[in-house]
Amino acid sequence: MPEILDLARNQVLDRGVGLDEAGVLAVLRLPDEHISDALQLAHEVRMRWCGPEVEVEGIVSLKTGGCPEDCHFCSQSGLFTSPVRSVWLDIPSLVEAAKQTAATGATEFCIVAAVRGPDERLMKQMREGVAAIKAAVDIQVAASLGMLSQAQVDELVEMGVHRYNHNLETCRSYFSNVVTTHTWEERWDTLRMVRDSGMEVCCGGILGLGESIEQRAEFAAQLAALDPHEVPLNFLNPRPGTPLGDRPVVDGKDALRAIAAFRLAMPRTILRYAGGREITLGDLGTRDGLLGGINAVIVGNYLTTLGRPAGEDLALLDELKMPVKALSSTL
Numbered sequence: 458m459p460e461i462l463d464l465a466r467n468q469v470l471d472r473g474v475g476l477d478e479a480g481v482l483a484v485l486r487l488p489d490e491h492i493s494d495a496l497q498l499a500h501e502v503r504m505r506w507c508g509p510e511v512e513v514e515g516i517v518s519l520k521t522g523g524c525p526e527d528c529h530f531c532s533q534s535g536l537f538t539s540p541v542r543s544v545w546l547d548i549p550s551l552v553e554a555a556k557q558t559a560a561t562g563a564t565e566f567c568i569v570a571a572v573r574g575p576d577e578r579l580m581k582q583m584r585e586g587v588a589a590i591k592a593a594v595d596i597q598v599a600a601s602l603g604m605l606s607q608a609q610v611d612e613l614v615e616m617g618v619h620r621y622n623h624n625l626e627t628c629r630s631y632f633s634n635v636v637t638t639h640t641w642e643e644r645w646d647t648l649r650m651v652r653d654s655g656m657e658v659c660c661g662g663i664l665g666l667g668e669s670i671e672q673r674a675e676f677a678a679q680l681a682a683l684d685p686h687e688v689p690l691n692f693l694n695p696r697p698g699t700p701l702g703d704r705p706v707v708d709g710k711d712a713l714r715a716i717a718a719f720r721l722a723m724p725r726t727i728l729r730y731a732g733g734r735e736i737t738l739g740d741l742g743t744r745d746g747l748l749g750g751i752n753a754v755i756v757g758n759y760l761t762t763l764g765r766p767a768g769e770d771l772a773l774l775d776e777l778k779m780p781v782k783a784l785s786s787t788l
């Protein structure tokens with residue numbers, strides 16, 4: 458067994474202390490024949506420190522497309538030629554989406570808007586939308602609305618939004634290659650305010666943006682330092698018309714190494730498969746990930762690309778004997 462996995466067994470599995478940057482890098486560099494050992498260990502870590510439950514979440518886009526920022530992977534930027542148009546959802550449709558999400562057994566419903574940060578119109582929509590959802594559906598409401606001011610953080614807490622998603626996307630040293638309209642530090646500031654407010658922090662990123670393996674390890678260490686409640690792990694799904702539209706997808710084996718490595722860096726976090734898993738790993742990847750440290754999934758569609766049907770994921774959880782986390786245990 459490679460030395461790093463022995464060390465991880467002792468440190469992460471037995472003591473619950475995540476791997477540091479050097480340790481993560483060693484996992485990301487494991488030879489192919491040890492990937493399954495790393496996934497097995499990551500699975501044991503997840504079972505020991507998080508338990509068997511899987512968190513199921515649905516997302517809806519309140520405002521799609523037309524974003525003024527230039528994140529090079531994103532088809533919702535208004536600065537590229539990608540075909541996603543600017544569209545707003547009305548409140549009845551928002552409530553309907555929350556109902557459909559709850560009907561799948563999901564406990565989390567995340568409202569997302571493609572913006573740099575919320576303006577007064579968006580905050581008003583949120584106020585009305587969250588109140589309407591809470592009156593009609595028994596589900597936790599999360600939000601992802603870009604960078605926030607302290608007053609907006611306070612307002613979201615008041616509305617009853619219990620978790621806020623804001624991804625760092627990639628490590629600090631690579632960020633300016635991917636985004637030029639704002640900085641990694643600006644994102645970090647929002648995350649700090651959210652964490653201090655008592656809302657749960659959901660923060661992850663995308664692998665396969667052109668970062669090196671060392672930078673992947675740097676990113677895992679930076680996320681671990683933030684200690685988010687949940688980490689959505691995306692793999693680049695190159696979108697036509699974006700600056701990264703021609704990038705190759707992450708090699709499946711590298712994706713599995715990353716899943717194991719991120720779990721070993723953060724033994725207690727909810728590690729969620731988000732976009733890109735279908736093209737990087739195929740159907741099998743969902744199973745490998747869930748047996749390799751992943752403990753949350755998004756059901757149904759992602760924001761601008763189609764995901765697997767909810768029923769397939771839920772049937773897989775049933776087959777793997779992983780219970781869907783119940784709403785009562787999250788309240």
Ligand code: SF4
Pocket residue numbers: 524525526527528531532533534570571572573603
């Ligand atoms: S801020 Fe969000 S919606 Fe806007 S371009 Fe970046 S990733 Fe896309």
